Amino acid sequence: MTREILAEAAVWVTRLHGPDRSRTMQRECLAWQARSAAHRLAFERCTDTWQDVAGVRRTDIPASTSEDQVRSSEVGGKGWRLATAIAALGCAGAFALSLWPDGTYTTGVGEQRLIVLADGSRVTLNTSTDVRVKLTDALRTVTVARGEALFEVAKDAGRPFVVSVSDAKVVATGTAFLVRSTPPAKAGGDAFGVTLLEGQVIVQRSDAAVQSALSSAVVMTPGDRLRVGQAIGENGRAGPTGARLDRPQLNPLLAWKRGVAELDDVALADAVADMNRYSKVPIMLADSAALRALRVSGVFRTGDNQAFAQAVAKLLGLVVRTRDGGLELAGK
Structure with a gap:
């Protein structure tokens, strides 16, 4: 059982004892516990610890603080109560790192990380992600x-x-949304995407953007996904272009939280590009237009490109070859 799993379990326990508990949250927590025996054990230990510290009170609350404020601090104050639970479990160092109000947080290939900010907001980083955080009294x-x-x-x-992502900014007060920033591509693809899960957000042109694909602000409602494409300009650099709004199935977009990729009739080239995000063993496609036009469906474990390549080869009648430290899919 890792410190990160313990930290995540303590967050789940705190959220379930908070004012925003819902059936959706309960289902998500059960799914998190189902990921492994270590996840279930961590949740049980944190639950026991929560009960053990139920009578603990803060000693640094000013005498002028109202009873409502004390109650909020002790029951709804995720940061302090969670820190107590984490410390009791012997991993205060891991949690202290997650509570840094400012800083840069990153994940490597195939890694994921949960960051709990000092204001109680949660940021879950997927593979190969780099975010910079700054919290002030006026703005987060x-x-x-x-x-x-x-x-x-x-x-x-x-x-x-x-x-802030690419040439845009997403403005919210209390909500849940997914942001994906895509590296500049040689041709096509998305520059970035924003998917709203709960609440409301406004996506608008960044103050620093010289030019933008967003001619006006976009007010999103739950289930909306905003995608901004990218094209190569005369200077040879990729730039955002063509904003479009749709309402995709949300489960495939969040499947990475369960350690899988859900593919539904996806072009093989796109499927390979997505799986390569999670592995240091890249998959390449033989130079064949017919091969790139093949479609893939299924649920695949992220990070295991060998298994993915073998499964796709069997499904599509291809062969897998070892090449340049990676794998190549080719026709027979």
Whole structure:
């Protein structure tokens, strides 16, 4: 059982004892526990610890603090109560790192990381992600330099939560949304995407953007996904272009939290590109237009490109070859 799993379990226990508990949250927690025996054990230990510290009271609350404020601090105050639970479990160091109000947080290839900000907001980083956080009394800002992150924003009407990505910014106060920033491509693809899960956000042109694909602000409702494409300009650099709004199935977009990729009639080239995000053993396609036009469906474990390549080869009648430290899919 790792410290990160213990930290995540303590967050789940705290959220389930908070005012925002819902059936959706309960289902998500059960799914998290189902990931492994270590996840279930961590949840049980944190639950026991929560009960053990139920009578503990803060000693640093000013005498002038109202009873409502004390109750909020002791029951709804995720940061302090969670820190108590984590410390009791012997992994305070891991949690202290997660509570840094400012800083840069990253994940490597195939890694995921949960960050609990000082305001109670949760940021879950997917593979190969780089975000920069800065919290002030007036504003909470996060920059997604690369990768993908799920934001669960703590409500604070007086302090907007702003996520900058590419040439845009996502403005929220209390909501949940997914942001993905895609590296510049030689041709086509998305520059970035924003998917709203709960609440409401406004996506608008960044103040620093010289030019933008967003001619006007986009007000999103739950289930909406905004994608901005990218094209190669005359200077040879990729730039955002063509904003479009749709309503995709959400489960495949969040499947990475369960350690899998859900593919539904996806072009083989796109499927390979997605799986390569999670593995240091890249998959390449033989130079064949017919091969790239093949479609793939299924649920595959991320990070295991060998198994993915073998499964796809069997499904599509291809062969797998070892090449240049990676794998190549080719026709027979």
